[in-house]
Amino acid sequence: MTDxxxxxxxxxxxxxxxxxxxxxxxxxxxxxxPKGEFLDNELELADRWQVSRPTVRxxxxxxxxxxxxxxxxxxxxxxxxxxxxxxxxxxxxxxxLAAEGRSPSTDVLVHRRERASKEIAxxxxxxxxxxxxYLERRRSVGxxxxxxxxxxLIVEAAGSLTTxxxxxxxxxxxxxxxxxRPHYATQRIGATVAGEIEAEVLGVRVGAPLVTMRRVMQDLxxxxxxxxxxVYDAEHYSVEMxxxxx
Amino acid sequence: MTDxxxxxxxxxxxxxxxxxxxxxxxxxxxxxxPKGEFLDNELELADRWQVSRPTVRxxxxxxxxxxxxxxxxxxxxxxxxxxxxxxxxxxxxxxxLAAEGRSPSTDVLVHRRERASKEIAxxxxxxxxxxxxYLERRRSVGxxxxxxxxxxLIVEAAGSLTTxxxxxxxxxxxxxxxxxRPHYATQRIGATVAGEIEAEVLGVRVGAPLVTMRRVMQDLxxxxxxxxxxVYDAEHYSVEMxxxxx
DNA sequence: TAGTGGTCTAGACCACATT
DNA sequence: ATGTGGTCTAGACCACTAC
Numbered sequence: 001m002t003d004x005x006x007x008x009x010x011x012x013x014x015x016x017x018x019x020x021x022x023x024x025x026x027x028x029x030x031x032x033x034p035k036g037e038f039l040d041n042e043l044e045l046a047d048r049w050q051v052s053r054p055t056v057r058x059x060x061x062x063x064x065x066x067x068x069x070x071x072x073x074x075x076x077x078x079x080x081x082x083x084x085x086x087x088x089x090x091x092x093x094x095x096x097l098a099a100e101g102r103s104p105s106t107d108v109l110v111h112r113r114e115r116a117s118k119e120i121a122x123x124x125x126x127x128x129x130x131x132x133x134y135l136e137r138r139r140s141v142g143x144x145x146x147x148x149x150x151x152x153l154i155v156e157a158a159g160s161l162t163t164x165x166x167x168x169x170x171x172x173x174x175x176x177x178x179x180x181r182p183h184y185a186t187q188r189i190g191a192t193v194a195g196e197i198e199a200e201v202l203g204v205r206v207g208a209p210l211v212t213m214r215r216v217m218q219d220l221x222x223x224x225x226x227x228x229x230x231v232y233d234a235e236h237y238s239v240e241m242x243x244x245x246x
Numbered sequence: 247m248t249d250x251x252x253x254x255x256x257x258x259x260x261x262x263x264x265x266x267x268x269x270x271x272x273x274x275x276x277x278x279x280p281k282g283e284f285l286d287n288e289l290e291l292a293d294r295w296q297v298s299r300p301t302v303r304x305x306x307x308x309x310x311x312x313x314x315x316x317x318x319x320x321x322x323x324x325x326x327x328x329x330x331x332x333x334x335x336x337x338x339x340x341x342x343l344a345a346e347g348r349s350p351s352t353d354v355l356v357h358r359r360e361r362a363s364k365e366i367a368x369x370x371x372x373x374x375x376x377x378x379x380y381l382e383r384r385r386s387v388g389x390x391x392x393x394x395x396x397x398x399l400i401v402e403a404a405g406s407l408t409t410x411x412x413x414x415x416x417x418x419x420x421x422x423x424x425x426x427r428p429h430y431a432t433q434r435i436g437a438t439v440a441g442e443i444e445a446e447v448l449g450v451r452v453g454a455p456l457v458t459m460r461r462v463m464q465d466l467x468x469x470x471x472x473x474x475x476x477v478y479d480a481e482h483y484s485v486e487m488x489x490x491x492x
Numbered sequence: 493t494a495g496t497g498g499t500c501t502a503g504a505c506c507a508c509a510t511t
Numbered sequence: 512a513t514g515t516g517g518t519c520t521a522g523a524c525c526a527c528t529a530c
């Protein structure tokens with residue numbers, strides 16, 4: 001195993017295991033650690049890098065969870081023979097597109113307060129008729145109209161949002177700036193075909209395939225914060241996910 | 247915090263952190279640890295259970311990753327206010343349905359060896375024209391025809407499968423019994439509408455919405471093993487996933 | 493038999509949130 | 512000022528794999 005140019009900063013607030021994990025990740029992506037190569041054993045790595053074995057193990061574990069490394073007892077730790085894609089995260093379409101360097105835009109079609117229907121109230125854990133914020137937005141990239149998004153939010157999360165803010169920022173960033181930390185989301189992905197409304201908003205023909213996404217997001221304490229019911233033009237959008245089994 | 251009836255078996259080969267995690271999980275699901283409740287601090291738990299603090303931390307970490315607990319530095323560890331669904335795993339539709347107690351059935355429509363096209367060979371990391379196993383199956387539950395599944399597999403994984411085995415077992419179980427351990431999968435979910443072939447096989451009308459899934463599965467060493475290109479009747483199938491942000 | 497990762501201990505110091 | 516979780520150490524013993 002090559003020596004890996006490691007410069008650990010023991011003063012930095014960045015944890016050692018994190019620095020190690022990033023260094024290993026970099027070595028793998030640049031090919032300094034070739035695919036299929038075995039790492040030296042953990043005791044040797046700990047000695048070489050002058051950290052304890054648990055610290056080495058934690059760094060390695062991160063990359064195992066990400067699918068970059070494989071560990072087998074009695075055998076060793078090996079670089080997986082394939083490049084790995086980003087793991088699934090709690091993000092938004094806006095963030096995804098921004099991260100890809102494309103420039104998304106948002107049209108706010110509806111932005112008002114309304115009283116929660118029975119279904120919405122139930123999903124948000126509120127009494128029927130409680131006031132919630134309702135949003136209807138269209139997300140586009142360049143000239144492509146990508147998604148029609150319908151959201152219901154608790155007033156504490158979105159009561160002070162302006163329509164202007166919604167046009168320039170992702171919803172989750174705005175929720176965070178309201179002091180709410182998204183933590184857990186359940187989402188269900190399916191398919192449907194465009195009706196007249198969807199066809200009109202997205203500029204597709206009636207009967208065109210659409211990807212549907214329904215989501216309930218909860219904050220750190222498990223309180224439901226946001227419901228999303230979105231449809232995407234299947235021509236331009238699909239959901240990618242990676243799954244690791246250890 | 248209540249005392250939790252813990253009976254750790256220090257002789258068992260089951261790791262202590264795992265026994266602890268299951269005990270905590272059970273206490274949460276039965277309500278012995280109510281939602282919103284704070285756990286005692288880690289030092290106290292370690293003392294009470296007579297294990298070291300790292301062992302306590304590891305048990306807690308498992309439940310944090312699963313979204314059952316939330317930890318905040320300087321504050322404490324708290325039970326999340328919501329029941330959690332199963333996390334996304336590397337499983338198959340067959341397993342999913344079997345786990346739900348429904349009885350799926352499989353019709354093998356095509357089962358043959360063929361030479362890999364350019365696209366298939368590329369995804370499997372093989373030279374074009376290499377022999378692969380091609381499958382076309384229909385999955386039903388009761389009288390509902392749920393999915394049309396097309397798979398390409400490397401010969402080592404599926405060369406000795408019989409059509410009969412395919413009718414009674416899930417593909418992944420068969421791959422495992424061939425000595426191959428599925429490890430990593432990338433899948434992409436989208437939408438389309440039924441053409442004549444899909445409509446015929448699934449018993450839906452032409453133009454009905456379908457969920458599409460394309461997947462490449464790799465084994466422990468990163469070698470691609472299986473490609474799946476499936477379509478599901480959107481009326482009866484959608485994909486649920488849970489996402490945790492820490 | 494030798495070598496690997498898997499588990500576990502008993503401490504220590506620190507950063508952060510709360511009072 | 513106090514108490515919490517976050518990080519880190521330096522060992523130990525074990526289970527599993529390969530030879």
